[in-house]
Amino acid sequence: MTRGGADPLAGRPPVPWICLVLLGGTAIALVLLEAAEHPYYVKLLNRALILALAALALDLVVGVAGLVSLGHAAFLGVGAYTVGIMAEHGLTSGFLQWPVALVASAAVAAVIGWLSLRTRGAHFIMITLAFAQMLFFVAISLSRYGGDDGLTIWTRSEFGALVSLSDRLGLAWVSLGILTLAYLGLRRLERSRFGRVLRGARDNERRVATLGFAVERYRLAAFVLSGTLTGLAGVLLANLTEFVSPAYMSWQRSGELLAMVVLGGLGTLHGAILGAFAFVLLEEALSSLTTHWALLFGPLLVLVVLAGRGGLVGLLAGRWGPK
């Protein structure tokens, strides 16, 4: 810690206004769109909320801990497949499905994290990518659960009288609530000792290790927490689309999640939410222009990376906020 210098993590700065605007605006938009009977756009916003949860979880690993995981779609898939497979066997209670999905994602994240964290840098990227690809092919070989074609989920998770997810807005509120809670929780965590150790180790691993912290354990804990939250996003996504397929775990999806985090602003948490919304809306806008939207998105991504860092959050802070 620098003495006298401004500690960026000191105190409890208020939630960034852009985040309040975004989440509040989404809530209002959901109500209006539902009233105006635009189910397509309700679903689109819901998708953005869910991917924002996944991107937020990824930012903990990539932005805060500095570990570039290119395999996070695997956890999305594990969460989604747990819901799909249990529903296929008639176990539709969310009180059963969701905990099982969370435990499954955590377990998979623990194994992948434990193995990948033995390496650093580019190797970490290749290994997370490889293990995610392994799960992708396992999903394809599950012929009992649809294999390549995927699996239709006939009933969304049931929570009795508590909340109905088969109602469009019901699922959207649950998604919004979980995203908000996850954001506030991760913000707290990031400012705690845990988050400081992760940040410290990202910038100088040896120094933090010399201070007596078992860096490896902190990183593994962060990876497992991130994988579990991403698994939860997978649970929500399966409920939204009422369908799971190996494509949920495709490595392009992992790349897209990384793109969201960087597009919004690396390591800022609220940037990930912003990035996910920007990505979903951009995807929607570009694909309404042309079916070959990757032709535009690919070069755009290259330009965003080459032009500089900070993403949307940096852009907003540079223009309108204090320097």
Add this chain to the structure above:
Amino acid sequence: MSRERAAVLDVILLSVQILNGIQLGILLFLVAAGLTLVFGILDVINLAHGALFMVGAYAGAVVAVASGSLALTILVAPAAALVVGVLLDRLVLRFLYDRGHLDQVLATFGLLLFLNEAVRVTFGSAARPFPVPELLDWSVSLPGGASYPAWRIAIIAVGLALALAMFLIIAGTRAGMLVRAASTNAGMLELLGIDIHRLLLGTFGIGAALAGFAGAMAGPIAAIQPGMGDHILILAFVVIVIGGTGSVQGALLGSLLVGLCDTLGRAFLTDGIRLLLPPAAANEIGPAIASMLMYLVMAVVLLVRPEGLLPARRPGR
């Protein structure tokens, strides 16, 4: 059918599958070799390398259909990949060398999305035909009555020859010495007045040409589609993790291991599990485990030797 006859058939099946495994391994080696050398010189990750494999396959398919000439096909494919590779390097990659891994991953991911889509726009999504050039369109009969396509034999032979050439170049020439030196300590080499970026571009160019060549060789036996290089790229990463960074020997060992594991696993694992479990269960579990096999090998290597089996530089450099 007599027992002896069945045993002979099993041996034939096994030898055909072993040949298939070696042939897949050789293709992987051609893609991984360039990747691991660049990676050894400079710790830069390039997801667009798989696209060069695709470029080679498409270039090969177009030439093979138009001319039917073997020589033209295997010359144009690596040349096309080389041109695309050098363009990528000059336009984008060289700005990424001193950036972090995250920037490299995202920018090359963007490039890959673009290249895959550009191929889809140009050639459509359907698989393209790639006839085996007439010169190699025949089969070798194996002892026991089976036959094996000459094209696949050619892949193995040419691949091994290229591997040998690479060993000789890296062990015996000045350029090879520089590559070895760079993967030990690139900074020192720069201080000695070697233009590390030219060395890198040369290595990258050769790697691109090899990947394009592999694409053309894989063409007649693979589905030529947009994005066909993505999976090969990920397998090449597995090869590098298993073999160790920066070493051609490691890449060859890793490639053959992955190729054999994958092919033999898919061919025999389900039958093997049937000996232990009821057939229905084996049919469910077998393919799943077979598709996991090479990643499990990678996991074991990570547990035992996180730096890979034959890394160019020792840990704690």
